[in-house]
Amino acid sequence: MSESSPDNKPEDPESTAPTVRKLSRRQMLGVLGIGINALAGAMIAIPIIGYIIAPASRRRMDKELAWVSLGELTKYPVGQTRFATYRNPTSVPWDGDTADVACWVRRMSTDQWQVFAVNCAHLGCPVRWFPQSGLFMCPCHGGVYYADGSRASGPPPRGLFTYDYKIDAGQLWIKAGQMPTLSDMPSVATVGKIKGGTCA
Amino acid sequence: MRLIERLKSVGAWFDARLQLGKPVREAATHRVPRRSASWAYVFGSASLTLLILQVVTGICLALVYVPAADGAWGSLQHLNQVQTFGWFIRALHGWGSNFMVAMVLLHMCQVFLFGAFKYPRELTWMVGVLLLVLTLGMAFTGEVMRFDQDAYWGLGIGAAIMGRVPLIGGQLVKLMLGGPIIAGETLSRFFALHVFVIPGMLLAFVGVHLLMVLKLGINEWPVPGRLVKRETYLKEYHEETLKDGVPFIPDAFRKDLVFSGITILAVIACAAIFGPFGPNGPPDPTVVQTSPVPDFFFLWIFAALALLPPNMETFLLLVGPVVGIGLLILLPLISGTGEKSWLRRPVAVLIMLIIIIALAATTQLGIKSRWSPHMNAWSSAPVPEKFLKGRTPVQLQGAIVIQAMQCRNCHALGGEGGQRGPALDDVATRLTEDQLFRQVIQGGGNMPAYGKNLSPSQATALVSFLKTLHSPGQRPAENSALVSTSSVPKGP
Numbered sequence: 001m002s003e004s005s006p007d008n009k010p011e012d013p014e015s016t017a018p019t020v021r022k023l024s025r026r027q028m029l030g031v032l033g034i035g036i037n038a039l040a041g042a043m044i045a046i047p048i049i050g051y052i053i054a055p056a057s058r059r060r061m062d063k064e065l066a067w068v069s070l071g072e073l074t075k076y077p078v079g080q081t082r083f084a085t086y087r088n089p090t091s092v093p094w095d096g097d098t099a100d101v102a103c104w105v106r107r108m109s110t111d112q113w114q115v116f117a118v119n120c121a122h123l124g125c126p127v128r129w130f131p132q133s134g135l136f137m138c139p140c141h142g143g144v145y146y147a148d149g150s151r152a153s154g155p156p157p158r159g160l161f162t163y164d165y166k167i168d169a170g171q172l173w174i175k176a177g178q179m180p181t182l183s184d185m186p187s188v189a190t191v192g193k194i195k196g197g198t199c200a
Numbered sequence: 201m202r203l204i205e206r207l208k209s210v211g212a213w214f215d216a217r218l219q220l221g222k223p224v225r226e227a228a229t230h231r232v233p234r235r236s237a238s239w240a241y242v243f244g245s246a247s248l249t250l251l252i253l254q255v256v257t258g259i260c261l262a263l264v265y266v267p268a269a270d271g272a273w274g275s276l277q278h279l280n281q282v283q284t285f286g287w288f289i290r291a292l293h294g295w296g297s298n299f300m301v302a303m304v305l306l307h308m309c310q311v312f313l314f315g316a317f318k319y320p321r322e323l324t325w326m327v328g329v330l331l332l333v334l335t336l337g338m339a340f341t342g343e344v345m346r347f348d349q350d351a352y353w354g355l356g357i358g359a360a361i362m363g364r365v366p367l368i369g370g371q372l373v374k375l376m377l378g379g380p381i382i383a384g385e386t387l388s389r390f391f392a393l394h395v396f397v398i399p400g401m402l403l404a405f406v407g408v409h410l411l412m413v414l415k416l417g418i419n420e421w422p423v424p425g426r427l428v429k430r431e432t433y434l435k436e437y438h439e440e441t442l443k444d445g446v447p448f449i450p451d452a453f454r455k456d457l458v459f460s461g462i463t464i465l466a467v468i469a470c471a472a473i474f475g476p477f478g479p480n481g482p483p484d485p486t487v488v489q490t491s492p493v494p495d496f497f498f499l500w501i502f503a504a505l506a507l508l509p510p511n512m513e514t515f516l517l518l519v520g521p522v523v524g525i526g527l528l529i530l531l532p533l534i535s536g537t538g539e540k541s542w543l544r545r546p547v548a549v550l551i552m553l554i555i556i557i558a559l560a561a562t563t564q565l566g567i568k569s570r571w572s573p574h575m576n577a578w579s580s581a582p583v584p585e586k587f588l589k590g591r592t593p594v595q596l597q598g599a600i601v602i603q604a605m606q607c608r609n610c611h612a613l614g615g616e617g618g619q620r621g622p623a624l625d626d627v628a629t630r631l632t633e634d635q636l637f638r639q640v641i642q643g644g645g646n647m648p649a650y651g652k653n654l655s656p657s658q659a660t661a662l663v664s665f666l667k668t669l670h671s672p673g674q675r676p677a678e679n680s681a682l683v684s685t686s687s688v689p690k691g692p
Contacts, residue, residue, distance in 0.1 A: 091383060095384040098269045098382055099381070100485060101485055109601075126488035139492070139572055179359060179606070185372065
């Protein structure tokens with residue numbers, strides 16, 4: 001600390017003749033200091049880690065999936081695939097447009113439906129429906145799917161992701177709330193099944 | 201002059217308290233090997249200069265930028281069009297980012313070629329690898345700050361890659377996105393990373409990197425046959441700098457100064473001429489009429505993702521970066537002594553060249569991205585007239601089918617259309633009528649099967665048109681089995 005001039009060496013008078021009692025008291029103080037700071041550090045660190053990993057917590061994920069309406073059934077003619085959008089069930093005002101999610105609704109018969117996530121199963125780019133050829137095509141790496149969502153060609157490892165749906169009060173409802181990836185189906189919180197790893 | 205005396209005494213007042221004058225003077229004038237005061241040694245200092253430019257322009261942008269999902273895009277438009285010099289600061293930051301990635305890579309190549317990672321500078325190299333990773337992290341999070349369509353779907357690709365991690369993939373996706381979908385919290389998270397976390401680490405590690413350069417000295421010019429030995433290197437280096445050294449400032453520093461200045465001028469020129477990057481379309485996920493493309497330095501990944509065999513894609517995506525960065529970090533431990541000169545390290549030079557060529561080639565492929573269908577070709581690129589002349593009505597009907605069924609999104613005709621599949625200009629010379637039918641109906645080889653979506657008459661018309669696609673001088677393909685039966689007796 002004090003090395004401003006070499007001839008002014010700081011001599012601690014107590015360090016020249018240490019006694020057992022004094023040393024242990026100092027050690028006590030040192031241990032106490034470390035202990036208090038470790039405690040304080042943990043009390044800061046645990047909430048911070050919990051705060052950061054909160055989006056991945058199981059408790060929060062269970063709440064995120066909810067039934068959302070895609071509107072009147074009459075919007076979707078039998079035998080056709082139509083574009084639909086919905087507001088993500090969990091959203092904050094500053095999400096802006098990003099909380100508006102798109103999907104493809106295929107009505108096979110009056111009560112048979114398929115609702116596909118717009119995200120390609122390869123790397124999540126938005127697939128587009130071409131009614132003339134009956135294909136979904138992805139603009140990124142050329143994944144192609146048939147009308148029923150099954151993989152036709154290209155790099156996708158599987159078919160399109162589908163939402164769970166139900167018909168209620170004359171409307172089509174889908175269970176939505178998360179971006180589909182190979183780990184997460186759009187309607188099922190797969191991660192919630194894995195034990196442990198929840199935060200404070 | 202009294203004024204100078206005055207200033208000197210003020211300086212002395214500060215230095216008596218700060219006591220920085222002596223160490224700074226020593227650092228500035230420390231002796232470096234004469235040949236190291238070379239134009240080959242200027243890339244590191246230029247990277248640092250670019251980092252400073254990025255910090256300054258970044259702080260300027262933060263004065264106006266709105267790090268919220270519903271406001272970011274609008275604030276970028278405001279910067280581009282309303283704010284005085286906003287477009288120029290954005291352009292400087294964007295081009296500065298490209299230059300910085302390039303400069304860091306150049307610096308790395310030079311250090312690798314000159315064997316500068318060897319004893320005793322192993323840790324300097326390892327920290328340098330970390331700095332490269334952090335620089336790329338800045339580039340990716342910076343692309344997210346430009347919160348437009350490409351940023352949105354780029355995040356989607358990042359999330360999809362995370363989602364491939366076994367067991368904890370889903371949680372990693374949500375951790376990365378700050379929620380179950382790409383939305384407000386995602387941008388806030390990436391803003392914190394781009395503005396606080398990564399720059400903080402970057403500056404800290406740059407400090408460590410520079411400290412080690414000062415403590416260990418700048419690498420001497422490698423001489424073939426002069427081997428690095430742990431026992432003698434430090435002594436030899438010290439003697440060389442004493443015998444044949446020059447003070448870093450001003451002798452070596454002049455070239456750094458000139459090159460840094462030229463680099464910044466180049467950034468200014470690019471910014472002024474080419475302007476800022478984007479933002480392109482707003483980040484509205486319900487606009488699916490988009491073809492996301494990553495920024496330049498990630499094009500090679502874009503290409504690799506399209507060209508890797510699907511069955512090993514997940515493995516390579518997840519293990520590749522870990523192994524690659526791991527090998528880079530471990531390099532000085534694998535080859536920490538011995539020959540430094542590139543003239544005596546053919547394997548190292550070859551490996552570097554192969555990596556550079558591979559990156560350049562995949563980047564080039566990424567620019568062309570032949571695997572991406574041209575989503576509008578079916579409606580915007582009509583069948584060229586020369587393919588329609590003298591065709592029968594059925595064949596012309598087939599030409600309509602080829603447009604209406606989006607074939608052109610993947611197949612070019614007359615140079616227009618997608619390049620995912622082969623061009624059809626002379627398809628009749630490659631496939632016989634039967635093969636054409638089979639390919640159209642059953643698909644295969646990256647082509648979807650059209651069996652369900654073509655009526656028999658449409659399929660017949662399509663194939664009869666495809667059969668006409670060969671130049672006048674070429675014979676159409678024939679079934680060799682049928683042809684050969686006349687001359688060769690039947691056999692196995």
